[in-house]
Structures are given as structure tokens and as C-alpha cells.
Amino acid sequence: MFQKGLKDVVAVQTKIAAVEGNKGELRYRGRLVEETIANHSFEETAYFLWTGEFPPDDRSEALKLQFVKYRSLPPYIQMIAEELPREAPLMDKMRTLLSAYYDQEYLSLPPVVQAVALTSALPVMTAMLYRLQKGKEIIAPSNQLGHTANYLWMLNGENPADAQIEALETYLKLTMEHGMNASTFAARVTVSTESDMVAAVTSALGTMKGPLHGGAPSGVISLLEEIGSAERTQSVITRKLEGGEKIMGFGHRIYRTEDPRSILLRRKCLELQGSDPWLDLAVDAEKQITQLLNERKPGRALYTNVEFYAAAIMRSIEMPPELFTPTFSIARIVGWTAHVIEQQADNVIFRPQSEYVGN
Ligand code: COA
Numbered sequence: 001m002f003q004k005g006l007k008d009v010v011a012v013q014t015k016i017a018a019v020e021g022n023k024g025e026l027r028y029r030g031r032l033v034e035e036t037i038a039n040h041s042f043e044e045t046a047y048f049l050w051t052g053e054f055p056p057d058d059r060s061e062a063l064k065l066q067f068v069k070y071r072s073l074p075p076y077i078q079m080i081a082e083e084l085p086r087e088a089p090l091m092d093k094m095r096t097l098l099s100a101y102y103d104q105e106y107l108s109l110p111p112v113v114q115a116v117a118l119t120s121a122l123p124v125m126t127a128m129l130y131r132l133q134k135g136k137e138i139i140a141p142s143n144q145l146g147h148t149a150n151y152l153w154m155l156n157g158e159n160p161a162d163a164q165i166e167a168l169e170t171y172l173k174l175t176m177e178h179g180m181n182a183s184t185f186a187a188r189v190t191v192s193t194e195s196d197m198v199a200a201v202t203s204a205l206g207t208m209k210g211p212l213h214g215g216a217p218s219g220v221i222s223l224l225e226e227i228g229s230a231e232r233t234q235s236v237i238t239r240k241l242e243g244g245e246k247i248m249g250f251g252h253r254i255y256r257t258e259d260p261r262s263i264l265l266r267r268k269c270l271e272l273q274g275s276d277p278w279l280d281l282a283v284d285a286e287k288q289i290t291q292l293l294n295e296r297k298p299g300r301a302l303y304t305n306v307e308f309y310a311a312a313i314m315r316s317i318e319m320p321p322e323l324f325t326p327t328f329s330i331a332r333i334v335g336w337t338a339h340v341i342e343q344q345a346d347n348v349i350f351r352p353q354s355e356y357v358g359n
Helices: 033-037 042-051 057-069 077-083 090-099 111-133 147-156 162-176 182-191 197-208 217-227 230-242 260-272 279-297 304-314 323-344
Strands: 017-020 024-028
Touching: 017 042, 024 033, 024 042, 024 230, 024 260, 033 111, 033 162, 033 260, 033 279, 033 323, 042 111, 042 147, 042 162, 042 323, 077 090, 077 111, 090 111, 090 197, 090 323, 111 147, 111 197, 111 323, 147 162, 147 182, 147 304, 162 260, 162 304, 182 197, 182 323, 197 323, 217 304, 217 323, 260 279, 260 304, 279 304, 304 323
Parallel strands: none
Antiparallel strands: 017 024
């Protein structure tokens, strides 16, 4: 049977995450995402996705140190980064650097440690490439900071504020994993040939670059910029809807209720409200746009998707738009590597058929 794009075809059975579109639920390892991420760091949440358990209290510090250890990259990585064309897109350069990751010891490490190493290395590479692109000096990783704070530190060379770290970490934890999306599938297909985790993540990064997968939040930024102030929302949105345009950051293929990730990101925005006019505009715009969509498209259940508040949060922490997809990848590498581990544990090579329809 031929199914274009494998739509609705179940290609994998997984214990990592469940996306329940009708109920508006996302579960990591059987637990609601909101419960899973509360009171757990990026490192602990990643470990939970990889293993199904949180590290015991006395292992949490060791896990953090393991992440710190793998922030140190071999010197040849920086040499390659310096040779890459400045104007090339960051996602291309991240794919190249990650694919060059090699360490004699690496392939003999347990899979979860391999996952820690790559998850820890990717933001270091990204910050290095970003600073080179801007003609700025590379900042060395900090041994004191957690995963998220270190990323901000290496990007900006300043100690990030707690609110900034928390906002970004909430986004990263919520977008680590989302079932069988295109990049995750690419990672699983690659490793199913008994290739390795570096190759699988390289495939996934190539897949993530496409605008149909990793590239939507900048559309929300343009929308909010066009709205500009709360009293303009109604006229801007009405004009767009009358012209048949889709409103960026609203609607979802799977969720028929509110996207649970959007609810949590909105909560974070509300906590930060008053600290940034962008967040205030986003919170107000959501209310007005949801109402307008409901009036114009009754019964379609159109709500904000994860991109809407992700964009607001990124903007409020002054993350430049060219870093949106790279930052999404820094989160999703956890899901990719979790799926690689699951695939390796019970592997069958992906080998679908093609149907010849030529002459
Ligand atoms: N703005 C206005 N109308 C929208 C809309 C939006 N953002 N999203 C869906 N609709 C409309 C559709 O045009 C359709 O109208 P119709 O019944 O009159 O033909 C109706 O709502 C139902 O659409 P639905 O089947 O629920 O959505 P879809 O599966 O066709 O599209 C998306 C899903 C995500 C592609 C779509 O919602 C979209 O383009 N959103 C904006 C882009 C975006 O935010 N992308 C990031 C996704 S994470």
C-alpha cells in the first residue's frame, strides 16, 4: 500500500513520548510533560527521556559534571569552525561541525554517555559558530554553569539573568521530544543501518533545517512586529483573515485543543509579564486573535501552537532570529539521541518499498 509521505503510517513503536492530539497531552515516558519538567533541570529531564528514570539525588551532581566534561571539544573543531564561510547559515555549519565530532574513546562509551556528550557539545558548537559569524571572540565554556546558562554565557559573554535562564530552559525542556517528527525519523533511519549516533544526529540536523520542520517562530515575530500595539490587533488580523492568510503561531496538525507546550510557555510569559513589552503584547494578542479566529472559523478549534509563545520568549531574552532553529535543535537533540538508543536496542533496518510508476 502506498501512502504519500507515510502520513498516518505507524513506522515505530516507542516508549519515549506520546502526543495525544485530541486530549491536548504530551507525555514523556508516560508522564505528563508539565509534571515531568517541573523542578527538574535540563540535564535531569534529558536523562529521564534517555533512561525512563530521573537520576537519584546523589547522581544529579555527577550528571551535571558529565555535561560539563563534554563541553570541552577537541581543538580541531574550532579550527574547522574558523575555516567555514562566515555567511553560511548556522544550521549548515552546525551540521558540519557535529559530523566532524570524533573521539577515539567515544564509540565505546555507553549509549547514554554518548548522548550526554553530543547534547553537551551542540550548544558549544553553536555559540562558537554564532560568535565567529558576528566577528566576535569565542567565549570558553564555563565549568560553573548549568547547560542552559552556559549556552547563554557562550553566546553573549555575560552572566545571564535567572529569569532569562528559566525562560529558555522551560522552552528547551518542552521541545526536547515530540514523537515521530521528520528529524527524529531521519535519525532512526540512519542508525538502523548500524551507523552511529553522530551520523544519526547529523542526518537529523539536516532535516531540521527545512522550513516545514524547524523554521516557524520568526513568522510569529514578524506578525507581532506588524501588530505593534494591542489596539492594532483587531484590524491587522481581520485584514489577514479576509485576504485568506494563515495567522502564524495558531493551529496545529495534531492538537485539536490547546498545545500543552503552549500553555506552559504562556504561564512562563505571564510570570515574566511586565518585564518586557513584547510579552505583554503577545499575551494580549493571543486573547484577541483566538476570539477572532473563533468568530471567523467557528468549530475549527484554533489555538496557539508552541511557536507563538516560543517566539515571544525568544524575543524577550533577546535571542536573535537566526538562532531560533539552532536553539530548537539544541533541545531536540535529546529526543533524537533517545530514539537512537531505543532503535539500537531493538534494531531492524528501515527498508520500505517504492512503487515504479514510470513507462
Ligand atoms: N490562521 C487562520 N486560519 C487557519 C489557521 C491559521 N493559523 N490554521 C488553520 N486555519 C484554518 C484552515 O484554513 C481551515 O479553514 P477551512 O476549514 O475554512 O478550510 C481550518 O482552520 C482548519 O484547519 P486545520 O485542518 O485545523 O489545519 P491544517 O492541518 O490544515 O494546518 C497548520 C495546520 C499548522 C499548517 C496551520 O494551522 C498553519 O498554517 N498555521 C500557521 C503556521 C504555523 O504556526 N506553523 C507552526 C506549526 S507548529
